[in-house]
Amino acid sequence: xNYEELIKQTALADERIVVMxxxxxxxxxxxxxxxxxxxxxxxxxxxxxxxxxxxLALRGRVPVVHALATFLTLRAFEFIRTDVGIGKLPVKLSxxxxxxxxxxxxxTHQAIEDVSLMRGIPGMTVFAPADxxxxxxxxxxxxxxxxxxYLRVNTRPGTYEHAPFEIGxxxxxxxxxDITIITYGMLFEQTLVARELxxxxxxxxxxxxxxxxxxxxxxxxxxxxxxxxxxxxxxDHFITGGxxxxxxxxxxxxxxxxxxLPLALEERWYRPGCLSAVLEYEGFTGHHIARRITEHLGESxxxxxxxPAVLENEFAE
Amino acid sequence: xxxENKQPKTNDQKRKTKPFMTSENQxxxxxxxxxxREHIVRLSxxxxxxxxxxxxxxxLLVYLYSELLNVRPDNLxxxxxxYLFLSKGHDVPxxxxxxxxxxxxxxxxxxxxxxxxxHIYWHPNRNVPGVEFHSGSLGHLPSVALGVAMDCxxxxxxxxxxxxxxxxxxxEGTVWESLLVASAHKINNLTLVVDxxxxxxxxxxxxxxxxxxxxxxxxxxxxxVRRIDGHDFAQLEDAxxxxxxxxxxxxxxxxxxxxGRGLPSxxxxxxxxxxxxxxxEIEELLKELHSQVATTLTSETLTVR
Numbered sequence: 001x002n003y004e005e006l007i008k009q010t011a012l013a014d015e016r017i018v019v020m021x022x023x024x025x026x027x028x029x030x031x032x033x034x035x036x037x038x039x040x041x042x043x044x045x046x047x048x049x050x051x052x053x054x055x056l057a058l059r060g061r062v063p064v065v066h067a068l069a070t071f072l073t074l075r076a077f078e079f080i081r082t083d084v085g086i087g088k089l090p091v092k093l094s095x096x097x098x099x100x101x102x103x104x105x106x107x108t109h110q111a112i113e114d115v116s117l118m119r120g121i122p123g124m125t126v127f128a129p130a131d132x133x134x135x136x137x138x139x140x141x142x143x144x145x146x147x148x149x150y151l152r153v154n155t156r157p158g159t160y161e162h163a164p165f166e167i168g169x170x171x172x173x174x175x176x177x178d179i180t181i182i183t184y185g186m187l188f189e190q191t192l193v194a195r196e197l198x199x200x201x202x203x204x205x206x207x208x209x210x211x212x213x214x215x216x217x218x219x220x221x222x223x224x225x226x227x228x229x230x231x232x233x234x235x236d237h238f239i240t241g242g243x244x245x246x247x248x249x250x251x252x253x254x255x256x257x258x259x260x261l262p263l264a265l266e267e268r269w270y271r272p273g274c275l276s277a278v279l280e281y282e283g284f285t286g287h288h289i290a291r292r293i294t295e296h297l298g299e300s301x302x303x304x305x306x307x308p309a310v311l312e313n314e315f316a317e
Numbered sequence: 318x319x320x321e322n323k324q325p326k327t328n329d330q331k332r333k334t335k336p337f338m339t340s341e342n343q344x345x346x347x348x349x350x351x352x353x354r355e356h357i358v359r360l361s362x363x364x365x366x367x368x369x370x371x372x373x374x375x376x377l378l379v380y381l382y383s384e385l386l387n388v389r390p391d392n393l394x395x396x397x398x399x400y401l402f403l404s405k406g407h408d409v410p411x412x413x414x415x416x417x418x419x420x421x422x423x424x425x426x427x428x429x430x431x432x433x434x435x436h437i438y439w440h441p442n443r444n445v446p447g448v449e450f451h452s453g454s455l456g457h458l459p460s461v462a463l464g465v466a467m468d469c470x471x472x473x474x475x476x477x478x479x480x481x482x483x484x485x486x487x488x489e490g491t492v493w494e495s496l497l498v499a500s501a502h503k504i505n506n507l508t509l510v511v512d513x514x515x516x517x518x519x520x521x522x523x524x525x526x527x528x529x530x531x532x533x534x535x536x537x538x539x540x541x542v543r544r545i546d547g548h549d550f551a552q553l554e555d556a557x558x559x560x561x562x563x564x565x566x567x568x569x570x571x572x573x574x575x576x577g578r579g580l581p582s583x584x585x586x587x588x589x590x591x592x593x594x595x596x597x598e599i600e601e602l603l604k605e606l607h608s609q610v611a612t613t614l615t616s617e618t619l620t621v622r
Contacts, residue, residue: 037471040502048460048495055464058450059396063464079491082454083461 116241131158193286365593456489485517500539547572
């Protein structure tokens, strides 16, 4: 089952589903013939796309809306906030090539403030699957919910077998006493590698795939904090407003503190290139993540092994 | 230029055979519009409201809700109803005044203007029955109305979807973007109405971002256009009864209006968009509505945006 197959089955079973796009058809290219008038391409018009989606939702439809994550969350931000947000309408946003997945496009296409923007809208829910299987496991609940939702689309193949999904629940992959890595989206695969490399160095390493960023699994995060390990937040997002901020907000709300190492993008856009080159340059391969954590602990990272090669991205746009 | 020819209509045959407006009917509408203007004037104190922009739109709203739209207090949930979207949300006093006169809301609610006990504030919201969608941020409702029109078309309905914009609002690119998309998708059940009162917030439109010639712009975006006097009920009837203007294009009706219409003391003035008058001035202005003799205003003009 892939994304397109899932949306096709869902739409054929539920007349309310309308598939919309601002001319980004990579994921849904076969749907016009299947859905007829329930496939609406508005052209390169993210704002009109969202306004029209709000109108369709007013009529009882559940629009699943596709555009590149940057243009969706930035160009159309005020339409999402004002028409979908204030209207509390069940518009489902699928943001394509978020974070590092827009690898070679350059900073115009880098959605690395999308989590921050979307979670700031009252009522909006925010999700980031670890891979395509995770995404397909998550989407039925997200589309069935009456709330608006933003999804970081991730069609990368994964190796990890995911647990069933529940909105607001994180997936606890492993618990650890020395280090706990918390991540979301496409960097999950690299954190899996980092965990193995650190375990090989004798560390006890926990790993959490958050899946749902809003609502956030506060209980799972507080549990990690109380266990007292080093917490490492790993995200392809600006450090402001993403996971590191979410964790800080939770800690402060509970009058707690913790040892936290944030791995995120600080005050600059990332260097464009092939995905493997981007992760290498920016220090987000499994190998680099393991080294950065080890060095943060004041230990030598010399012995950290190389990880497997990074699988290149399937889509350029 | 705007087409003067009536297009052959494909549906709504009842409208086609409806006689032109009788003088009796016209008098009824004029009377109601005067009452709506009284509501607008009464809202223009204790915090004030967008008086000038509301007065230009009053005749249009009175006509639409009284004569054209299949929208009544008892069918607001009917999916087959006609839809009116007020994209220039700051003229909401004209909308609420019309709602009071037609029994959508109690007059007492207008006394709650700017009270946090109610939802009567400077822009429309769905806590007021009859408001289809909130507005205030310009350039939004053409696309929201487009979505509604797309769904009505998908379901084979023949209801009307009307969206009213200001003329200053046409500065917003999203108005044009949504028309481009509407004409590409042949959404002919959508009608965009421009309240062409010739002013944006603080400046005459033609002195800031000139909009003329307006009709050819809409025509170039794939719309069928008519231009009328937006204070003349017979012309309103003539134009709206001819909807849809085309089998395949969105319709546009440009209503030439006067900002502040009905109050000679503030008519066509750039500095009387948002007004907050004293209680005494309100009394004088209510008299002015009836006498059409300009009163002397002493309250300061406001530049609120």
